[in-house]
Amino acid sequence: MSYPEPVTPALVPAAPSRVRIQDGAQAGILPTPPSAAPEAVFEANAVSVFYGAKKALAGVSMRIARGQITALIGPSGCGKTTFLRSLNRMNDSVPGFRIEGQILYHGHDIYGRNVDHVEVRRRIGMVFQKPNPFPKSIYDNIAWAPRNLGLRHGLDERVEEALRGAALWDEVKDRLKDSALGLSGGQQQRLCIARAIAIEPDVLLLDEPASALDPIATASIEDLMHSLKGRFTIVIVTHNMQQAARVADRTAFFSLEAGGAEPSGTLVEFAATETIFGEPRDPRTRDYVTGRFG
Amino acid sequence: MSASPAALRDPRAARRRDRRKRADRIGDRLLYGVCLAAALLAAAVIVAIGYQVIHGAGPAISKFGLGFLVDTNWQPNFGEFGAGSLLFGTAVSSFMALLLGAPIAIAIGLYLSLLAPAGVRGVVAPLVELLAAIPSVILGFWGILVLAPFVHEKIEPWLHDTLGFIPLFGPPQTTGSSIFTAGLILTIMVIPIVASISRDLFLAVPRDVQDGAGALGATRWEVVRGVVLPSTASGVVAASLLGLGRALGEAIAVTQVIGAGSSIKASLFETGDTLAARIANQFPGALTELHKASLFYLGAILLVIGLLSNLFAQWIGRRFGYAGKVAR
Amino acid sequence: MSVVAFDPTAPLTPSGNLRRRQIFSRLAESGATLAAVVAVAVLGIVIYSVAVHGASALSLDFLTKGAPIGIGPAILGTALIVLVATAIAMPIGVLVALYLSEFAGRRATTQIRLTLDLLNGLPSIIIGLFIFKMLVDHRQQSGFAAAVALAIIELPMIARGSQEVLLLVPGSMREAADALGVSRWRTVLKVILPSALGGIVTATVLAIARAAGETAPLILVCSVFDARHFSGNIGEAIPNIPVMIFELSEEANPEGFARAWGAGLVLVAFILVTSLGARAMHARSKRKMSS
Numbered sequence: 001m002s003y004p005e006p007v008t009p010a011l012v013p014a015a016p017s018r019v020r021i022q023d024g025a026q027a028g029i030l031p032t033p034p035s036a037a038p039e040a041v042f043e044a045n046a047v048s049v050f051y052g053a054k055k056a057l058a059g060v061s062m063r064i065a066r067g068q069i070t071a072l073i074g075p076s077g078c079g080k081t082t083f084l085r086s087l088n089r090m091n092d093s094v095p096g097f098r099i100e101g102q103i104l105y106h107g108h109d110i111y112g113r114n115v116d117h118v119e120v121r122r123r124i125g126m127v128f129q130k131p132n133p134f135p136k137s138i139y140d141n142i143a144w145a146p147r148n149l150g151l152r153h154g155l156d157e158r159v160e161e162a163l164r165g166a167a168l169w170d171e172v173k174d175r176l177k178d179s180a181l182g183l184s185g186g187q188q189q190r191l192c193i194a195r196a197i198a199i200e201p202d203v204l205l206l207d208e209p210a211s212a213l214d215p216i217a218t219a220s221i222e223d224l225m226h227s228l229k230g231r232f233t234i235v236i237v238t239h240n241m242q243q244a245a246r247v248a249d250r251t252a253f254f255s256l257e258a259g260g261a262e263p264s265g266t267l268v269e270f271a272a273t274e275t276i277f278g279e280p281r282d283p284r285t286r287d288y289v290t291g292r293f294g
Numbered sequence: 295m296s297a298s299p300a301a302l303r304d305p306r307a308a309r310r311r312d313r314r315k316r317a318d319r320i321g322d323r324l325l326y327g328v329c330l331a332a333a334l335l336a337a338a339v340i341v342a343i344g345y346q347v348i349h350g351a352g353p354a355i356s357k358f359g360l361g362f363l364v365d366t367n368w369q370p371n372f373g374e375f376g377a378g379s380l381l382f383g384t385a386v387s388s389f390m391a392l393l394l395g396a397p398i399a400i401a402i403g404l405y406l407s408l409l410a411p412a413g414v415r416g417v418v419a420p421l422v423e424l425l426a427a428i429p430s431v432i433l434g435f436w437g438i439l440v441l442a443p444f445v446h447e448k449i450e451p452w453l454h455d456t457l458g459f460i461p462l463f464g465p466p467q468t469t470g471s472s473i474f475t476a477g478l479i480l481t482i483m484v485i486p487i488v489a490s491i492s493r494d495l496f497l498a499v500p501r502d503v504q505d506g507a508g509a510l511g512a513t514r515w516e517v518v519r520g521v522v523l524p525s526t527a528s529g530v531v532a533a534s535l536l537g538l539g540r541a542l543g544e545a546i547a548v549t550q551v552i553g554a555g556s557s558i559k560a561s562l563f564e565t566g567d568t569l570a571a572r573i574a575n576q577f578p579g580a581l582t583e584l585h586k587a588s589l590f591y592l593g594a595i596l597l598v599i600g601l602l603s604n605l606f607a608q609w610i611g612r613r614f615g616y617a618g619k620v621a622r
Numbered sequence: 623m624s625v626v627a628f629d630p631t632a633p634l635t636p637s638g639n640l641r642r643r644q645i646f647s648r649l650a651e652s653g654a655t656l657a658a659v660v661a662v663a664v665l666g667i668v669i670y671s672v673a674v675h676g677a678s679a680l681s682l683d684f685l686t687k688g689a690p691i692g693i694g695p696a697i698l699g700t701a702l703i704v705l706v707a708t709a710i711a712m713p714i715g716v717l718v719a720l721y722l723s724e725f726a727g728r729r730a731t732t733q734i735r736l737t738l739d740l741l742n743g744l745p746s747i748i749i750g751l752f753i754f755k756m757l758v759d760h761r762q763q764s765g766f767a768a769a770v771a772l773a774i775i776e777l778p779m780i781a782r783g784s785q786e787v788l789l790l791v792p793g794s795m796r797e798a799a800d801a802l803g804v805s806r807w808r809t810v811l812k813v814i815l816p817s818a819l820g821g822i823v824t825a826t827v828l829a830i831a832r833a834a835g836e837t838a839p840l841i842l843v844c845s846v847f848d849a850r851h852f853s854g855n856i857g858e859a860i861p862n863i864p865v866m867i868f869e870l871s872e873e874a875n876p877e878g879f880a881r882a883w884g885a886g887l888v889l890v891a892f893i894l895v896t897s898l899g900a901r902a903m904h905a906r907s908k909r910k911m912s913s
Contacts, residue, residue, distance in 0.1 A: 041630075090509060095412075106631040115634040118644065122511025122637070123630055132506040135525050144520055145510035150639045192506065199510060202630040318805035325807040326725055332717035333726070336781070337737045339774060343744070343752040350755050401657035409654055418658055420901065425665045427897050429835025431864050432886045435871040436668050439879065482664055489661070513640075513647035536743070543745025545838040550871055570747045574841055577754075593751045597744075604743040608736065 038065040041203060041233045042087060043104040048264075049082050052096030055264040056082045059101070062252060062270050069225060069234045071244035071273070074254035074288070079265020080237045083254070084205050087235065088124035089117040122149075125201035129208040131188035133180035133195075138172050141180045141191060142198045149199060158198055166194035167224050186217025193224065197232070204228065206236040210243065222247050241289060244273065251276040253285045347597055350590035353583060362591060368556045370576070375588035377595055382558045383566035384599075387473050387548065388541040390562070391480035395541075396534045399485045403492025403530075404518060419493065426486035434550030437479045442470030442551055450474065450563050464561025471553030474562040476571075479547050484537035491533035495526040528610050535607035543600050545570035569596040669890065676887025679880045685888070688850040689861075690877075693885045695852035699860040703765050703844070704834050706856060707772035712826050714773075715780030719822075720810065722781075723788035735782075742778035749774050750839030758843045763859035768844035775836055776829035783825020787818040820907040827900040831893045837864035845869070863889050 042064040049057040057079040064070050072080040085091045086099060089110060103110050110120050134141050142159045151158065159176070163169035168190040172183070180191055189209060196204060206225075210218035225234060225247050238244050244251050252270040256263040269282045280286045348355075354362065354375065365376025406419050450466035457463045499522050507517040523530075545568075553565025554575055567575070569592045580586045628637045636644060684692040718738070722731055749771050757767040791814050799809040815822075840862060847859040849866060863885050870882035 088509065090505065093505075093508075105634070108634050110634060112634070116636045116640065116644065118511055118513055119634050119636050119640055121509055122640070123628065123634075125511075126509040128502060128506060128509075130502060132500075132502040134503060134507070134521055144507075145512065148510075148512050148516050148520075148643065195506075195510065200627075201511075202628075318808070321807035322805050325720075325810060329717045329721035329725055332714045333721040333730075333734050335714060336718055336734065336741065336777065339777075340737055340741055340744075342756075343748065346752050346755045347748060350751065398657045398660065401654040402661055405654040405658040409651055410658070418662060420898075421662050421665055422658070424894070424897065425661060427831060427835075427893055428665075428668060429837065429864065429889060429893065431835065431837040431868050431871070432672060432890060433668065435867060435882055435886060436671055438871055440667075440671050485661060511640075513643045515647035515650040516643065518650070539743050543743075543747065545745065545747040546841070546868060550868070570745055570838070573747050573751065574838055577751075577842055578845055590751060590755075593748050597748050600743065600745050600748070601740060604740055608739060 038067060040064065040104075041066045041106065042235075043102075043107075044083075045102040045104070047083070047086065047099065047101035047103055049079070049086060049091070050096070050098040050100075051094060054262065057086075058257065058264040058266045060254075060267045061101075062267060064233065064235060065250070066233050067230055068249040069229055069236060069247055071248035071251045072235065072237045072254060073239065073241060073244050073251060074265075074268075075256065076239065077265070078254040078256050080252075080254045081207055082265065084207055084235060084237050085126075087203075087205055088126055089120050090126060092117055122199065123201055124203040124205060125196040125199070126205040126207065127189070127192050127196050127209050130212050131185060131192050133183070133188050133191050135179070135181060137177045138180045138183070138191065139176040142195050145195065145199045162194040162198035163191075165197050165228065166190040167220060167227075168194055184217075186213045186220065189213060189217070189221065190224070193221075193228075197228065202233065204232045204234045206234065208237050208239065211239065218243070241277070245277050248273045253280075253282075253288060255284055255288065344597065347590060347593045351587055351594045352590075354587035354591040355594075357584065358588075358591070362588075363595070366556075366558055368572075370580070370582070370585050373582070373584055375584070375591075377569070377592055379556055379558045380567055380569045380572050380592060381595070383473060383552070383555075384542060384568040384570075384596075386562070386566070387477045387480055387552070387568055388538055390474075390477035391484045391541040392534060392538050394477070395481040395484035395537060396488055396530075398481075399488035399533075399537070400492050400530060402485065402489040403496055404522075406489070406493040407496035408514070408518065408522070419490075422486050422489050424486075425482065426490075430483070430544060430547040431550075433479055433482065434547030437475060437547060437551040438471075441478065442472075442475050444470070445472075445475050445478065446470030454563070461560040462562050464559075464563055466563050467553075467565065469553070471551050471565055472563045473552060473566040476548045476552040476566070476568070477562070479551055480541040480544060483544060483547070484541050487540055488530075488533045488537040491536070492526070492530055495529040495533070496522055499525055528613070532607045532611040535603050535610065539600055539603045539607065542568075542603065543570055543596065544568075545574035549575045569593075569599075672883065672886050672890050675880070675883035676885075676890075679884030680887065684881075684884055688852070690850075690881075693849075693861075693863065693866060693881065693888070695849060696861040696863045696866045696885065697888065698852045698854075699765065699847070699862040700834060700864070702854065702856060702860065703768045703772060703840075703862055704830055706766065706769035707776060707833055708826060708830055710769065710773040711776035711780055711829065712822075715777050715826075715829075716784050716815075716822060718777075718781040719784035719788055722785045723791075724806070724810065724814075738778040738781050741774070742782075745838075746771075746775060746836050747838040747842075750842035753839060754842045763844050763846055765844055765856040765858070765860040765862075768840050768862065769856065771839035771843060772833040772836060775839075776826075776833045779829035779832065780822075780825050783828065784818065784822045787821025787825070788814065790821070791817050820903065824900045824904045824907070827896050827903075831896040831900070834896075835864060835889060835893060837868050840865045841868065 040063045044060050044062050047057065047060045048055060060083060072084060074080050082091065086103060091097045099111060105120070105124070109115070134144065136144065139159055142162050143155050146155060146158055160169060163172065168187060171187060180188065183191060189212070193209070210221045213221065222243060225236070228234065236248065250271065251273045253268045253276060254265050255268045257266040269276060269280060269285045276285060277289050280289060358365065358375065362375065362377050363381065364378050366378035367374045367376045368379065402422060406415055406422070410418060446466055446469060450470070453463045454465055503521055504517055507521045512520065548568050549571035552567055552571055554567050555565030556567065559566070573589050573592055577586070577589050580589060685697065686692060686694040688695045718734065722734060726734065753767050753771040757764065757770065795813055796809060799813060844859045844862060845865045847861045849861045853860065867882045867885050867889070870878040
């Protein structure tokens with residue numbers, strides 16, 4: 001989907017500013033056409049993932065839209081985490097990893113030739129299933145990545161903003177110098193989220209972020225996601241269907257397909273959340289969301 | 295042995311069972327006793343070593359007292375002995391080995407744990423450990439015939455020309471036998487120890503914390519600097535102390551290349567001597583009791599320094615949770 | 623406040639300061655690789671020197687006849703000393719390991735392991751002084767004294783290695799034997815030791831590889847010998863390879879150097895073969911244990 005040519009290109013701000021530069025549209029100059037679909041952040045075309053000889057994911061194609069929460073659900077082992085990790089090249093370090101097909105991020109193939117995977121991860125952040133704070137202070141956990149990026153000034157504000165964004169500020173504001181390892185599981189996970197948003201990525205990938213947490217902590221993480229939605233594009237893997245129903249705008253259902261020697265993961269259905277849970281088109285989706293299997 | 299009612303009542307079988315039970319009890323107690331004796335023997339050996347070395351140094355300790363530690367006089371013919379220059383040589387050569395060797399070894403540890411592809415790692419890691427298996431007498435011999443001439447002809451002049459304003463790098467002497475060459479040999483000995491322990495430490499850093507750092511758009515080096523090194527710092531220090539202990543105690547290779555000098559000099563390129571090397575060098579030829587006792591005194595000092603650095607390494611390892619890795 | 627803005631639609635090449643950071647990271651990686659290359663190179667140079675110089679001295683006469691032609695007696699002498707040393711150290715080492723794995727409580731285990739670690743880290747020249755005082759002073763040098771010194775050096779390695787293997791024997795084996803009413807000593811002798819045997823042998827072989835090259839203690843307790851004959855009498859100082867190499871290296875005699883290189887080659891070859899062999903055995907037994 002392309003926008004009309006800008007009328008006065010000089011009005012596009014040249015220096016970095018708070019406002020993200022969007023494809024062709026200048027802030028406030030041109031109205032976004034109301035009928036345009038939200039811009040695609042990711043476009044996967046027939047993506048298959050192999051770990052050595054084992055095919056983990058077979059022929060996934062989907063478009064993930066900007067500013068929305070997209071959930072990936074399905075039974076264990078159906079490749080949803082594999083797919084998620086492929087979106088920011090976190091699978092590169094897994095031995096035997098091989099990918100076929102294409103993953104486009106804002107139109108660029110993230111596995112392309114001149115792509116720097118560190119740059120990919122700078123733009124596409126990830127929060128993992130098990131909280132993994134650094135053995136440093138709370139402050140340093142959050143300030144570490146910005147410091148790498150060259151930000152020396154305004155760190156205190158950045159840390160506070162990130163902690164507020166993760167709904168953790170009030171609980172830790174008096175003990176920023178304490179070790180992050182002293183926090184509870186739910187707090188640690190929110191710390192990891194704060195750490196990720198502190199560098200203002202474009203996308204947040206969340207790999208079952210609440211699965212290691214108790215229900216109260218889980219609820220706070222879900223509230224968080226709603227508040228983060230507008231600023232970031234969020235893709236979340238979850239095995240908790242109710243969570244997906246509560247939180248996601250669109251939901252993708254993955255499942256294991258027996259194709260060839262061993263079953264591999266595949267995308268069965270991808271639609272608005274209400275559709276997936278209300279009137280799924282594929283019988284496999286219906287079986288899963290009504291709890292008949294998985 | 296059948297357990298039928300008839301057999302159970304058979305007196306001969308009963309006697310056999312009793313004998314067997316007695317043999318079992320005796321056997322168990324014997325086993326326990328023998329094992330305990332062996333364990334106590336090991337402890338007794340260390341205590342005995344400490345006692346005998348200090349006892350052997352007795353005559354020298356009573357004659358020279360603690361002043362021995364700072365006296366730099368060593369003239370056997372006049373009955374004058376002092377550990378000063380030996381302590382100096384030991385300190386300089388060992389710290390040079392640590393200063394050069396530890397960073398190289400840590401870099402090797404990082405390479406083997408994080409950089410090398412699995413096949414390369416499988417080849418290079420045993421090779422690095424093989425470096426530790428080379429006997430010191432052979433390394434020292436190689437040092438005399440290969441390293442020392444090379445150092446003397448190529449390295450010392452170059453260092454003196456470029457950095458000669460620092461007193462450390464004075465003019466080269468007549469041969470390559472010097473504290474500098476000894477320090478290089480000790481570096482070669484320190485590296486494999488520190489490298490293998492460091493490699494194990496780095497491999498033990500949890501993958502998920504490293505992934506977390508990588509997911510924040512950090513380069514490989516930044517992950518190492520920010521996560522891997524800080525969380526293994528105390529273990530690496532402990533490993534370095536173990537390497538230092540190795541350097542402190544090395545007698546043979548050092549005495550082969552250090553030139554047996556007897557005074558404290560500023561330049562690394564002069565001859566010198568260390569505690570261990572002097573003992574190895576002069577003990578076979580020591581004639582007077584005072585000479586031998588003085589060498590024992592050197593041994594006692596070396597024992598104390600060696601034990602302290604070993605204990606310190608263990609303490610650091612235990613305190614910061616790396617006990618299993620450091621004990622080697 | 624400065625902001626970390628970037629254009630998400632820009633190509634995925636390094637933005638901001640990433641280029642500089644990547645250069646630095648690659649430099650660091652090169653440095654680490656270089657360090658490994660240097661270490662392997664040094665190993666290669668040393669082994670190459672020994673091999674090249676030593677090979678020219680090697681011959682059957684060299685390996686069998688005595689000085690000044692060859693080092694035959696020294697080979698036999700080292701073999702005898704190491705054999706006796708291992709005969710002393712192995713039983714004691716295994717017993718210590720058994721104590722640690724079967725009987726010792728937590729405190730005793732910590733203390734004994736500390737003792738073994740201290741013993742392991744003791745400079746060998748100090749062990750030489752100790753043995754000198756105990757067995758040589760006011761008496762004479764002997765191969766036996768050398769053997770005891772080497773036994774002290776081998777002991778911690780054998781004990782530690784054996785203990786590791788003994789701990790691998792599953793506790794369920796011991797419990798099953800207990801439940802069947804089998805006595806402790808029978809279990810140890812018939813079940814535990816046999817299954818740990820491979821690891822014990824590996825540890826012993828590695829200890830032998832280390833002890834065979836130890837020179838410092840031997841200088842003090844077994845260095846004045848007649849290198850022309852092998853008497854086989856361990857009560858007197860017998861020829862041995864490490865001391866021979868040392869003494870030849872200290873003389874300024876090129877012929878002696880040639881013999882020293884040859885002896886060095888024999889020693890290094892022995893150590894390489896035993897070390898690599900032990901590691902191969904270790905790897906194989908690990909595979910068997912986990913299968």
